[in-house]
Amino acid sequence: MIDLTAVVSAQNLGLTFKTNDGDVVALSDVNLTIDKGEFVSFIGPSGCGKTTFLRTIADLEQPTSGTLTINGQSPENARKDRAYGYVFQAPALYPWRTIEKNIALPLEIMGHSKSQQAERVKRTMDLVNLSGFEKKYPWQLSGGMQQRASIARALAFDADLLLMDEPFGALDEIVRDHLNSELLKLWDRTKKTICFVTHSIPEAVFLSTKIVVMSPRPGRVTDIIESNLPRERPLDIRETPEFLAIAARVRDGLRAGHSYDEDHI
Amino acid sequence: MIDLTAVVSAQNLGLTFKTNDGDVVALSDVNLTIDKGEFVSFIGPSGCGKTTFLRTIADLEQPTSGTLTINGQSPENARKDRAYGYVFQAPALYPWRTIEKNIALPLEIMGHSKSQQAERVKRTMDLVNLSGFEKKYPWQLSGGMQQRASIARALAFDADLLLMDEPFGALDEIVRDHLNSELLKLWDRTKKTICFVTHSIPEAVFLSTKIVVMSPRPGRVTDIIESNLPRERPLDIRETPEFLAIAARVRDGLRAGHSYDEDHI
Amino acid sequence: ADALTLQLKWVTQAQFAGYLVAESKGFYDAENLDITILPGGPNIAPEQVIAGGGADIIVTWMAAGMAARESGVPLVNIAQPFKKSGLMMICPAEKEIKTVADFPGHTLGVWFFGNEYPFFAWMNKEGIATDGSAGGVTVLQQSFDIQPMIQGQADCISVMTYNEYGQALDAGYGPDNLTIFNYTDMGNDLLEDGLYVLEDSLKDPAKVDAFTRFVRASMKGWAYAAENPEEAAQIVVDMDDTGAATLEHQLYMTGEVAKLVDPADAKLDPATYERTVKALLDQKIIKAEPVGAFTSVVTDGL
Amino acid sequence: MALVGAWLFSWLFVERLSKALAPRLSDNAGLGLLIPMVFGMALLVIWEVVTRGANVPPVLLPAPSMIGAQLANSAPILWADFVQTFIKSVLPGYAIGCLSGLVVAILVDRSPFLKAGLLPIGNFMSALPIIGIAPIMVMWFGFDWQSKAAVVVAMTFFPMLVNTVAGLNASSAIERDLMATYAADYWQTLMKLRLPAAGPFIFNALKINSTLALIGAIVAEFFGTPIVGMGFRISTGVGRLAIDLVWAEIAVAAVAGSAFYGVIALIERGVTFWHPSVRGGRA
Amino acid sequence: MNRVLPILTVLLAIVVIWYVAAIGMNANWQNTLNTRAALTNVPFTDFAQQTWAQDRPVLPAPHQVIGEIWNATVALEITSKRSLAYHGWITLSSTLLGFVLGTALGVLLAIIIVHNEASNRSLMPWIIASQTIPILAIAPMVVVGLGAVGITGTVPRALISMYLSFFPVVVGMVKGLRSPEGIQLDLMRTYDASPWQTFWKLRWPAAMPMLFASMKVGIAISLIGAVVSELSNAAGGGLGVRLLTGSYNGQTIQIWAALFIAAALAAVLVMVVGFAETAVNRRMGARPA
């Protein structure tokens, strides 16, 4: 059943890549509904289709079977409505633009005034702690700084839906904790819907209202865990038994999706 | 004092980048000795100079002050001796080569026979769990798979020194644990020296004999923690008090290097 | 057989019928000569070719030859089959140019590349400025066709009686709708298509002998061409590697060229020579009176 | 032979010199220019010696000193020719040709229909020989500089077309995906992503065209022109055996063309500073 | 065959424009002719027909050009000196030889320049200067010079083609060979790969897009060079000579026919390079756009 009030609604979604040496089933029979204001984490082994699912939501890949609606419309229309902001797994900064210009890019395209651009660029650069690097070019930044710049770029304009593909992968624990809290604050304040790919179980549990566990070959959803943690989450919630219980369930789901236990490579 | 028996010996090492808007001090007054067979982790906030330090060891950047010797010789000579294997922070796969060809690249260059190439490619691809993707091109792999391919490429030839820049950043916990164990086994078996950049404190503590904590602006070493954990490390060592004690010290060092506590952005 | 290379001044056409016929009919063979005929083109200066050793004999206009002589290529005229100039300037009637006095203010098409001297000598004589100053004429470097007249880009254009004039006739122009300035009729003709060799080669009696036999056979060719225009035209067409020459046009050209060439006399007329040199001197095309620029040693031996 | 030897010699010299100066080269443009200068000087000296020593007839190859004298003597003529050919024919023709190549490339890129239809026609235009079009352009645009500029347009069009079409494909998939996520329209994607990414290719064409335009204008002047212009001077010079004037004209062409190229290359360094080929391949 | 329709559409548009233009451009002359023949009040349709049927039109109508091409190719023996196929072959052979030599030379020079700073500084300015020397000035020297030592025919003309076509290849390949990202080069450094290995395994594949763009320009310019070189050696025949002699004889239709054959040759050659590019891209696993 397609749920037209949902932000994301996938029904029997499948996506198969044709390659030179055979088909790769990246997504198979995915059923998922994400409601407005949810914070959904995707977790699963490398290559299980997390990125592909996000890209399909973003209308960057076309499903080969099933249906997918975003805000009740087709992904294409949603994209044209600028319904979402996307943080790619790789930073994808344009080398001919300085960091501030890279962050201003979506604002330019969406027609924000110069002053608004400047204000938002400053705010998001502060948020990701990149102040002072406005005039640098991407190749002059460290890996983590590039990743933060790309996060800032996606936050600079106010999309209601955020698609974030391992945004904090290249960041150390402290920055990560900081950005996790900031993201939660932002989410709470703005009631955005967030789809978040991560490899960190604590991160997923800490952030999410719903955790989607995926498994590869073919990529499919093996578990959907609704979190009953309160919306208000201090960092030390991570030591509570409720938290650990959810984390354990995620870990089990994750392990089940892996081949190590069976054939032990 | 330069220690000529050490694998890596840095004395008052400094490196400053000149950029369009002023100098960036990426490394300042770094003193560090790494002996043969050590497993050294580098941890520190984003932009603190970890990558720069590894690149300097690899003779990809030239220090602007101080001295650095690798195996008692200049970094340049060490590089020419093919003293190390390097896993970059980004996968840096060549887009026109299939995965197996990418992994075979160093072997081709170092003049291994075809059969030896095939054998090693197969072995390392198995190790990183990429079998079945031999004939794919890099853009047909997921982010984590690309990263694993680049790890396989560095392991394919047997360098005595491994420089690994966040090799497991894009991998989920399970694969990460698996590869951590494999890496430890490899290290134990071959007595390699390993320099390992990571953002994960548990990972650093689990793997290392020495943990170097760095802090940014200017990039410098703030703490060097020798680990007294046994060489043999099962995964559940991570729950022991010794382990947690070291982890706490690393976390403190890391936090000290951050600005959040002071100005709380 | 003695091998000689002849460099023509222009592409293979009936302008050079004598040489082409002599080659084709075996007149050179009969003189125990082995002649290679190199066609010219808009980008080939025969004077340069001979200076570089690429040819033994060249066909060129005297003005160009003398100018080259002053530039350090010691050319000597050994024979002058062309007695008259085929050069004309034609102006369509609607341009209202009746006499030279009407020229000022008009645009005249002139061939350069060593063919401009007769025109400038003529203008010099008439006292008409060619440097674009007021009261003078505007000179246009004319392509080697009659397009500038058809396009109306020039008020008068240069033509050769035997070539472009024929094209103009074909295009519907004729004496009744053209004003024609014929250089020969005006007495402004400078000697065209002569045979020139390098001074040094004349010091070798064997060479002189070969040149003599060459000129003899060539004149025989000219005579044959005059008597058998159809056959001559066909020979030209056959010898044209480019396949561009048409029998009809070459036949016309053979006929017109025959009016300029005297097959019986290869000698250079000293009086015409003097006039040509004087015109060149007057116009400062050459600075000094040339010495030894022609010889009759070859024609005397015919 | 002698020339090859001469070249080898000067090259070795320059090799030495640039090795010796290497550390200082990067930040000293003056020194950078010095090296080709020294090389050129060496060539000229040897040329002079060979032509004089071997008594090469000046109508075949004049000595540099003669050419130099001619350069000085005929400065007004050379200047007038330069204005006619370079300023009036080359520059406008180059600008129009490059611009139209760019525009057609974008049109072609914009519409698959045009891509299928126009690109083959563009290829068809690629080598319309100057010899063929020059007389036609004279027919259409008159014998003055306009027809030369038209020939230059025709010559510079294709390299720009080909390079821009290739360059517009140079952006990476993820860079394009980013634009898609912003629902950027075609022109925004073009201006903010694809054209900048095509920069190195476009400058390629601009550089190639800078010399091609000069060649085109000079050749075109063989097919009817007012009696001024570099091509005119060269062809009449050859006919008159004023070979030193021809070479003086060639020297002017070489200097003008090189300067033109140099200016484009400088702009390229500024505009595509981010490309690894300019950055020096540092990460 | 979704490619045929667009091509036909564009072609049709061009033909229509062409016929209209032919009326306009030939009208002047036709009026002169008609006045001369005392024809007045010619109806427009007849007038148009007249303008499309002139002997020496300013702009020949398409069917005149096609007719001439037909007559000069199919209707003639291929070995005939009047055959455009014969002349086309002459031009094509020196174009191809010149292109192959030019590409080889261009790539070679680019390799030297990229690997050696001294040659970058000493060679590049001269390579640029060489291109500013008008070919028409040096073509005769080459043809005459080589002719003097007994080298005639295709080779001297191919040398002119080479002289012109190596330049786009040098410029493009210098850029292309320098286009690998820093990190890709760093990888090679960590292996201490020899310059030669870095070249084959990194720089060369990375330069492919530039190489093909340059080769397309190069082959087109090579054809121009072949045609220009024929001016200096009318004896050999070729499309350039046809163009030239066509203009001497005022044969506009002949000029256009030769021009068409030359352009068609160029289009085919460029497309062949394009196919090679597609094939290479496929072999290099390029991502479909």
Ligand SMILES: Nc1ncnc2c1ncn2[C@@H]1O[C@H](COP(=O)(O)OP(=O)(O)OP(=O)(O)O)[C@@H](O)[C@H]1O
């Ligand atoms: N090529 C360069 N030019 C200028 N500055 C540079 C360059 N490379 C790095 N830097 C600067 O040097 C500092 C250290 O960078 P480095 O890449 O070593 O950080 P890092 O510790 O690896 O960070 P991360 O964890 O984010 O990868 C940063 O401030 C960065 O901006």
Ligand SMILES: Nc1ncnc2c1ncn2[C@@H]1O[C@H](COP(=O)(O)OP(=O)(O)OP(=O)(O)O)[C@@H](O)[C@H]1O
């Ligand atoms: N363009 C493509 N062509 C072919 N196969 C592809 C393509 N993109 C992804 N795949 C395949 O689809 C599967 C899922 O890839 P995806 O990138 O979605 O994984 P992921 O879950 O994001 O993994 P990771 O955590 O490593 O980023 C993988 O097996 C991958 O090889």
Ligand SMILES: Cc1ncc(C[n+]2csc(CCO)c2C)c(N)n1
């Ligand atoms: C190089 C050269 N150019 C022009 C002429 C004069 N000329 C004689 S015939 C003719 C028309 C072409 O057949 C022309 C232009 C020449 N003799 N040589």
Ligand SMILES: [Mg+2]
């Ligand atoms: Mg992914």
Ligand SMILES: [Mg+2]
């Ligand atoms: Mg780093």
